[in-house]
Amino acid sequence: MGVTNENELDKAFEEAVFRADNTDLRFPPDIMLHFYAYYKRATNDNTNYLLKGVDGQELIGAFKMNAIFQVKNLSKDEAKQKYIDLVNQYIPNK
DSSP states (O other), rough: OOOSSHHHHHHHHHHHHHHHHTOOBBOOHHHHHHHHHHHHHHHHOOOOOOBBBTTTTOHHHHHHHHHHHTTTTTHHHHOOOOHHHHHHHHHHOO
């Protein structure tokens, strides 16, 4: 399910980030890497954004870089939509 315009996409992305930031759910490393890479690509943010893993440990830098490399051809809007879809798949909307 895609968002129809840029304003709607930005709003939906902000809401998805809020849901992800405020969840108590823990995710396996492969799912965390998807969250991480889509967020980084969507925002070009250089801060250390990361959901907590199953063991509460951060991922190793090489895995992060690989995840970012895999999404480098996505536009920012495509990355936002994929992030929104991932949140909708894994984090229930309360």
